[in-house]
Amino acid sequence: MTPLLSVQGVTRHYGAQIGCADVSFDLWPGEVMGIVGESGSGKSTLLACMAGHLAPDSGAVVFDTRADGPKDTVTMSEPERRMLSRTDWAFVHQHARDGLRMGVSAGGNVGERLMAVGARHYGDIRGKAVDWLERVEIAATRIDDRPTTFSGGMQQRLQIARNLVTGPRLVFMDEPTGGLDVSVQARLLDLLRGLVRDMGLSAIIVTHDLAVVRLLADRLMVMKDGRVVEAGLTDQVLDDPQHAYTQLLVSSVLQV
Amino acid sequence: MTDDTYNFAYLDEQTKRMIRRAILKGLAIPGYQVPFASREMPMPYGWGTGGVQVSAAVMTPEDRFKVIDQGADDTTNAVSIRSFFQRTAGVATTTTTAEATVIQTRHRIPEAPLTEGQILVYQVPIPEPLRFLEPRESETRKMHSLEEYGLMHVKLYEDISRHGHIATSYAYPVKVEGRYVMDPSPIPKFDNPKLSDCPAIQLFGAGREQRIYALPPYTRVVSLDFEDHPFEPSKADHPCGLCGAEDSYLDEVIVDDAGGRIFVCSDTDHCEGRQAAGHRGKDAA
Numbered sequence: 001m002t003p004l005l006s007v008q009g010v011t012r013h014y015g016a017q018i019g020c021a022d023v024s025f026d027l028w029p030g031e032v033m034g035i036v037g038e039s040g041s042g043k044s045t046l047l048a049c050m051a052g053h054l055a056p057d058s059g060a061v062v063f064d065t066r067a068d069g070p071k072d073t074v075t076m077s078e079p080e081r082r083m084l085s086r087t088d089w090a091f092v093h094q095h096a097r098d099g100l101r102m103g104v105s106a107g108g109n110v111g112e113r114l115m116a117v118g119a120r121h122y123g124d125i126r127g128k129a130v131d132w133l134e135r136v137e138i139a140a141t142r143i144d145d146r147p148t149t150f151s152g153g154m155q156q157r158l159q160i161a162r163n164l165v166t167g168p169r170l171v172f173m174d175e176p177t178g179g180l181d182v183s184v185q186a187r188l189l190d191l192l193r194g195l196v197r198d199m200g201l202s203a204i205i206v207t208h209d210l211a212v213v214r215l216l217a218d219r220l221m222v223m224k225d226g227r228v229v230e231a232g233l234t235d236q237v238l239d240d241p242q243h244a245y246t247q248l249l250v251s252s253v254l255q256v
Numbered sequence: 257m258t259d260d261t262y263n264f265a266y267l268d269e270q271t272k273r274m275i276r277r278a279i280l281k282g283l284a285i286p287g288y289q290v291p292f293a294s295r296e297m298p299m300p301y302g303w304g305t306g307g308v309q310v311s312a313a314v315m316t317p318e319d320r321f322k323v324i325d326q327g328a329d330d331t332t333n334a335v336s337i338r339s340f341f342q343r344t345a346g347v348a349t350t351t352t353t354a355e356a357t358v359i360q361t362r363h364r365i366p367e368a369p370l371t372e373g374q375i376l377v378y379q380v381p382i383p384e385p386l387r388f389l390e391p392r393e394s395e396t397r398k399m400h401s402l403e404e405y406g407l408m409h410v411k412l413y414e415d416i417s418r419h420g421h422i423a424t425s426y427a428y429p430v431k432v433e434g435r436y437v438m439d440p441s442p443i444p445k446f447d448n449p450k451l452s453d454c455p456a457i458q459l460f461g462a463g464r465e466q467r468i469y470a471l472p473p474y475t476r477v478v479s480l481d482f483e484d485h486p487f488e489p490s491k492a493d494h495p496c497g498l499c500g501a502e503d504s505y506l507d508e509v510i511v512d513d514a515g516g517r518i519f520v521c522s523d524t525d526h527c528e529g530r531q532a533a534g535h536r537g538k539d540a541a
Binding site for chain 1: 402404406407409410413414416417418482483484485
């Protein structure tokens with residue numbers, strides 16, 4: 001079996017500062033990988049490098065494409081990479097506003113990726129949009145409303161629908177529950193877990209919320225100062241942390 | 257009344273060469289927006305500075321020049337641009353479409369079919385069809401170069417979801433030769449079919465935005481649409497009140513304070529020609 005995504009020695013500097021250094025791992029089909037660490041530990045830099053938003057200084061990000069098998073997305077041509085990010089990849093931003101078109105109705109937001117890959121039948125696009133809004137628990141009657149009229153949790157769910165409508169195989173999530181209150185977080189996590197299991201998605205979730213990875217991730221990577229300090233099965237890392245920083249991180253969680 | 261202190265057609269020869277190079281590049285890549293060093297012209301932006309520069313660059317002393325503004329030869333914009341070139345170039349002018357060799361137009365294509373050898377110059381306010389969907393110019397250029405036009409359909413989708421049909425009625429986006437998506441300038445979508453397979457050269461000049469683009473003769477131009485909501489050129493459902501024409505684009509004109517209105521051809525030359533040939537509408541005096 002080939003890994004869906006193989007990250008090999010990805011390094012990114014910001015001038016003399018290290019963004020992330022020498023990160024390598026394999027992501028297998030259907031697997032959810034969590035990346036945790038404090039602010040400034042290089043999680044988001046790593047995610048941006050993997051998703052093609054940033055060019056790494058060195059290293060390779062090999063994705064198992066449908067057509068040509070494993071290909072390095074760092075060296076592939078820009079049209080190819082952008083095609084991937086419209087079809088097989090999805091990117092869920094922390095702030096829904098970054099991932100949505102706020103001036104376009106909910107239906108248009110969901111339909112955009114379909115139209116970007118060539119859908120030209122209004123009725124079909126709208127049917128799919130209704131279907132996806134229902135799957136993320138947004139009433140179909142809101143389809144023609146703009147996201148500006150939605151609550152934060154609804155915007156985040158809309159962003160997820162918009163990303164998953166083309167049936168991607170790999171989802172990048174940057175703090176998907178950040179900025180939401182806990183009850184909304186719980187519903188969103190429940191929804192995400194259902195979608196990931198039903199669709200057999202692979203996902204990479206960057207977060208500083210250990211509860212999120214406990215619930216969603218199969219495997220966990222802990223980052224500090226741009227480097228991976230510990231990696232392993234989620235339960236193993238969280239229940240028996242080996243590295244001093246991981247121990248600190250786990251013990252810092254407030255117990256209610 | 258030629259003003260000899262100006263170079264022929266106002267612009268200096270080097271500037272005209274620069275504009276001609278942009279025009280040639282535009283003709284070589286139909287629908288592609290070519291940047292050019294737009295000059296200050298003795299008229300405000302929005303009055304057709306782009307069109308005037310393109311007209312000046314293609315004009316020869318033997319040309320016969322026509323200017324239309326929303327189809328009319330006798331509105332302020334048309335009259336002032338016509339007299340501008342009369343003064344600075346001394347070219348012959350006309351209001352008859354068939355006699356003109358260079359036609360500068362604001363927001364219409366003449367009703368009379370154009371022929372080989374004619375040049376139609378459009379005044380363009382905003383050349384970028386994706387502008388109101390994607391504000392970053394760096395991004396829209398990339399979208400053009402990578403042929404990523406899904407967003408254009410999002411606009412049409414929004415139209416249908418809000419109005420039940422594609423409500424965009426002017427500046428209706430088109431695809432040129434299956435490659436570039438182009439803003440045809442704010443012509444009514446009624447005129448869109450005339451863009452395609454046209455024997456005349458069509459040049460588009462945007463002065464403030466510093467872009468020139470072009471359609472060489474007999475270029476295939478397709479209006480964007482959905483399979484279940486096909487493109488439909490539309491016009492007011494009336495005959496012309498003055499000449500009775502059923503097939504021309506109409507302006508609605510309010511004629512009194514009591515809500516009285518008549519529909520007349522927006523192309524004044526077309527309407528006058530038909531009236532001279534004896535056609536009469538119901539509102540003709």
